[in-house]
Amino acid sequence: MKRFIKESKNRCLNYRKRILDISQKVRAIHAAGAFSVIELVDCIYYGLMRKKTKKHKYFRDTFLMSKGHGCMAQYVVLENLGIMAKKYLENYCTKNGKLGSHPDYGLPGIEASTGSLGHGMGLAVGMAHADKINKINRKLFLVISDGELQEGSTWENMMMAANLNLNNLICFVDHNGSQSFGITKKTHPKFYPMNKKILSFGWECVEIDGHNTKEILNSIKKRKTKKPLMIVANTIKGKGVSFMENKPIWHYRSPNSKEYDIAIKELKHI
Amino acid sequence: MRNKLADVIYKLGLKNKKICVLVADISPAGSMEKFRKKFPNRFINTGVAEQSMVGIAAGMALRGLKPFCYTIATFALYRPFEMIRVDLCYQNLPVTIVGMGPGTTYSTLGGTHLAQEDISVARSVPNMDIIAPCDPDELSDVVEFCSKKRNRPTYLRIGKAGEETFINKQSEKWKFGKIRLIKPGKDVCILTFGPIIRKAFEISKKLEKKNLSIEINSCHTLKPFDLNGLKKKFKKFKSIILIEDHSEIGGLNEIVKSKAYEQSYLGKILNFSLKDKFIHCYGDQDDLLSKHGLTTDIIYKEILNLTK
Numbered sequence: 038m039k040r041f042i043k044e045s046k047n048r049c050l051n052y053r054k055r056i057l058d059i060s061q062k063v064r065a066i067h068a069a070g071a072f073s074v075i076e077l078v079d080c081i082y083y084g085l086m087r088k089k090t091k092k093h094k095y096f097r098d099t100f101l102m103s104k105g106h107g108c109m110a111q112y113v114v115l116e117n118l119g120i121m122a123k124k125y126l127e128n129y130c131t132k133n134g135k136l137g138s139h140p141d142y143g144l145p146g147i148e149a150s151t152g153s154l155g156h157g158m159g160l161a162v163g164m165a166h167a168d169k170i171n172k173i174n175r176k177l178f179l180v181i182s183d184g185e186l187q188e189g190s191t192w193e194n195m196m197m198a199a200n201l202n203l204n205n206l207i208c209f210v211d212h213n214g215s216q217s218f219g220i221t222k223k224t225h226p227k228f229y230p231m232n233k234k235i236l237s238f239g240w241e242c243v244e245i246d247g248h249n250t251k252e253i254l255n256s257i258k259k260r261k262t263k264k265p266l267m268i269v270a271n272t273i274k275g276k277g278v279s280f281m282e283n284k285p286i287w288h289y290r291s292p293n294s295k296e297y298d299i300a301i302k303e304l305k306h307i
Numbered sequence: 308m309r310n311k312l313a314d315v316i317y318k319l320g321l322k323n324k325k326i327c328v329l330v331a332d333i334s335p336a337g338s339m340e341k342f343r344k345k346f347p348n349r350f351i352n353t354g355v356a357e358q359s360m361v362g363i364a365a366g367m368a369l370r371g372l373k374p375f376c377y378t379i380a381t382f383a384l385y386r387p388f389e390m391i392r393v394d395l396c397y398q399n400l401p402v403t404i405v406g407m408g409p410g411t412t413y414s415t416l417g418g419t420h421l422a423q424e425d426i427s428v429a430r431s432v433p434n435m436d437i438i439a440p441c442d443p444d445e446l447s448d449v450v451e452f453c454s455k456k457r458n459r460p461t462y463l464r465i466g467k468a469g470e471e472t473f474i475n476k477q478s479e480k481w482k483f484g485k486i487r488l489i490k491p492g493k494d495v496c497i498l499t500f501g502p503i504i505r506k507a508f509e510i511s512k513k514l515e516k517k518n519l520s521i522e523i524n525s526c527h528t529l530k531p532f533d534l535n536g537l538k539k540k541f542k543k544f545k546s547i548i549l550i551e552d553h554s555e556i557g558g559l560n561e562i563v564k565s566k567a568y569e570q571s572y573l574g575k576i577l578n579f580s581l582k583d584k585f586i587h588c589y590g591d592q593d594d595l596l597s598k599h600g601l602t603t604d605i606i607y608k609e610i611l612n613l614t615k
Contacts, residue, residue, distance in 0.1 A: 159362015
């Protein structure tokens with residue numbers, strides 16, 4: 038565990054640098070939203086998803102980034118894994134490239150197109166149920182944004198996941214509490230309490246620190262029920278760069294060259 | 308037609324384990340109930356949650372299954388439209404959206420239940436194919452096609468209950484993407500789709516008494532439309548009549564007229580479509596159609612005037 042944590046911290050530091058570097062070439066990057074899920078995505082790929090056998094292309098389990106605008110975090114992890122070649126990120130959001138600021142189905146390691154919020158849960162429920170029909174032992178890891186819990190479709194599908202007894206579905210909520218319009222507690226107070234709502238929809242629900250590698254890895258080990266599992270991961274939007282943290286303006290904005298210099302100097306192990 | 312749909316899906320489902328059915332709280336009458344009992348894992352009722360129905364179907368298709376999503380046309384297409392556009396069409400997945408009882412079918416349920424513009428809406432989305440069979444026999448061929456040979460999304464527009472069969476010995480065989488000759492004729496060509504083909508037959512009978520021979524065609528595949536087949540009709544006939552239980556916007560009317568312009572067709576085209584207006588009346592289906600000028604008598608008289 039200790040070794041994994043150390044390696045994960047190194048990887049996450051490099052991911053943040055890589056994203057900041059790309060932000061100097063392309064403006065559309067959603068860096069702050071990516072920074073809040075970096076530890077989650079790294080731990081899912083490196084620590085939670087089971088390695089492939091001869092039958093599988095990449096992993097035995099599946100990962101879906103329902104929070105499509107956080108895809109930069111997924112891209113850099115896929116690049117680090119060697120699944121996505123360097124040229125993909127080099128040409129990010131350019132006319133010669135194939136990667137945009139939301140993931141597209143069919144690209145290396147991308148198993149569904151996401152970006153419009155509230156779609157990932159339905160896709161995940163369908164995939165997880167199909168795996169049960171086909172008697173395939175596979176887990177489905179899903180990352181949704183907290184904003185997606187404002188979409189009715191997410192709750193419709195959470196009900197169905199519980200109805201269908203999908204214990205192979207594990208969903209992380211990137212609970213950074215910050216949206217385009219502002220801080221959720223202020224803009225949408227009745228969004229809370231969140232965990233009680235999740236529990237009442239027939240899910241098991243646990244809460245963790247979404248930047249704490251150990252807590253992320255342990256989150257799926259202590260399951261008490263056979264219900265679908267929701268892990269509310271408390272995170273900080275823009276984590277790692279002080280002036281980006283919890284500032285709604287950084288939902289979409291990219292740093293200019295001065296801000297970039299400051300940000301790069303600030304980065305450290307989290 | 309819904310009973311035929313259920314019968315065919317059940318039979319196909321016995322052989323093809325990939326076929327799944329998702330419904331949004333539509334009563335599983337007849338064979339649909341048989342399917343549910345026989346294949347409990349492959350039948351999902353999402354309740355009154357159409358977005359969920361389509362999203363889950365997309366996920367199942369991503370895993371190689373062949374889902375059919377089935378409910379009343381308005382709810383099958385409009386409510387989960389973004390799931391259809393993004394999850395199904397953008398990802399190009401083989402899911403069939405079955406919209407049952409479109410147009411004026413639900414004549415006593417009011418405007419909330421009338422899918423007057425469904426083809427127009429579905430046609431505008433890339434990758435989406437649209438099929439609207441004219442009778443239960445044609446539906447049977449279509450369902451088999453959707454369950455086997457599809458690798459892309461389909462909007463399947465079907466009637467509700469009690470439709471007559473019009474396919475006869477003179478009819479051509481069904482083929483995806485081809486205008487299908489149902490009844491040969493020499494003087495006037497009727498192009499139509501869906502169960503409203505019954506009007507074409509009623510009109511044809513009346514006109515035969517006036518020594519007019521009417522050809523009737525089922526344009527079951529609205530997208531992709533059979534342009535070569537249409538060109539042949541332009542060459543053969545000076546008068547073409549369009550009958551559709553659908554808005555004049557974005558359906559057969561606009562498809563045929565835009566192609567007529569491109570082909571410099573010099574004949575006459577008369578369309579009998581629903582107007583671009585909501586319907587605020589009740590009664591039987593003919594009562595609603597008559598509000599938009601779609602009566603056998605009106606169409607009969609206009610064809611007579613045209614051929615004078």
